[in-house]
Amino acid sequence: MKLAAVTSLFKYYPLPEALDQIARAGYEGVELWGGMPHGYVEDFYDGGRLDTATARACRKLVDDAGLAPVQFLPEQCFYPVNYAIGDAPPFDGKRLRQRSLDYFKRAVDVTAALEFPRMCVTTPFWGWETKDGRWTHHGKHDLDLVIQSVGEINRHAQAQGVQIIVEPLSYLETTGVETLDEVQALLSGVGSNNLKIMLDTGHIHVTARALGRDSAAYFAEHVTVLGDRLVHIHLSDNLGDLDAHLVPGEGSFAFAPAFNELRQSGYQGYLSAELMMFGDNPVPPKPHDLLVATRQFTQKVLADG
Numbered sequence: 001m002k003l004a005a006v007t008s009l010f011k012y013y014p015l016p017e018a019l020d021q022i023a024r025a026g027y028e029g030v031e032l033w034g035g036m037p038h039g040y041v042e043d044f045y046d047g048g049r050l051d052t053a054t055a056r057a058c059r060k061l062v063d064d065a066g067l068a069p070v071q072f073l074p075e076q077c078f079y080p081v082n083y084a085i086g087d088a089p090p091f092d093g094k095r096l097r098q099r100s101l102d103y104f105k106r107a108v109d110v111t112a113a114l115e116f117p118r119m120c121v122t123t124p125f126w127g128w129e130t131k132d133g134r135w136t137h138h139g140k141h142d143l144d145l146v147i148q149s150v151g152e153i154n155r156h157a158q159a160q161g162v163q164i165i166v167e168p169l170s171y172l173e174t175t176g177v178e179t180l181d182e183v184q185a186l187l188s189g190v191g192s193n194n195l196k197i198m199l200d201t202g203h204i205h206v207t208a209r210a211l212g213r214d215s216a217a218y219f220a221e222h223v224t225v226l227g228d229r230l231v232h233i234h235l236s237d238n239l240g241d242l243d244a245h246l247v248p249g250e251g252s253f254a255f256a257p258a259f260n261e262l263r264q265s266g267y268q269g270y271l272s273a274e275l276m277m278f279g280d281n282p283v284p285p286k287p288h289d290l291l292v293a294t295r296q297f298t299q300k301v302l303a304d305g
Helices: 015-024 052-064 093-114 143-159 180-190 201-211 215-229 255-265 286-304
Strands: 002-006 029-034 068-074 118-121 128-131 134-137 163-166 195-200 230-235 270-273
Touching: 002 068, 002 286, 015 052, 015 286, 029 052, 029 093, 029 270, 052 093, 068 093, 093 118, 093 143, 118 143, 143 163, 143 180, 163 230, 180 195, 180 215, 195 201, 195 215, 201 215, 201 230, 215 230, 215 255, 255 286, 270 286
Parallel strands: 002 029, 002 270, 029 068, 068 118, 118 163, 163 195, 195 230, 230 270
Antiparallel strands: 128 134
């Protein structure tokens, strides 16, 4: 198992320095965060056309840092992107949904131009309806819409030679794909081997607690059921209550049994640090120290086996 890191922790850094710091912290691969100034999707376009020269220059920075290109992670949590949005007065919800799908397709084209093998997609949060003039949040998960939307994105990606990786979120962030049952429903509904799954240890921890499950056992169940459809892992920690994205070891997720389960399954993908990008975490020079701490903890747990 190899180590990678997401550049979002370095959101206050220019991309060349962010990549250099990740490499110097001892990581082998990188997930390029598609947020400004590291690679916001629209910054790869000029006059509506994909600027391939900019994409090549960006990829060269990754290569020059000695990092393997793991996946492109277009920002989809803090920018105005939501393919599950319904009525949204005074705006046209259908138009907002279509704009979001178009955004993901442009992101796929960027991923292909960067020559990154994979792109991450998450499912949005909505669940609102009106009745008798009042808004109610029913919180139901609209899997049919998710399957339709992810399927459309995946078809575009497959034509471009890009693999789509869906990351289940927790109930704090999605009314889409959260549980293992929903992951299986998505895979079955889309019905494409181009669609793969990644897991976030922090999300599993929160979801397991919400379901009244042991998080280590729930993680192990994911690994067993998903098999070779599981191709990527995000490392983060919390106390089971909030998706805090702490340094592994600072929360209560049981990493030792999780790593043992991955080892026994034959998993050979990346363990990728995705740490919280708020508070003082991204303020220089702290990001480097957090990544070093994550690497040291991970390597120790793996070595102790």
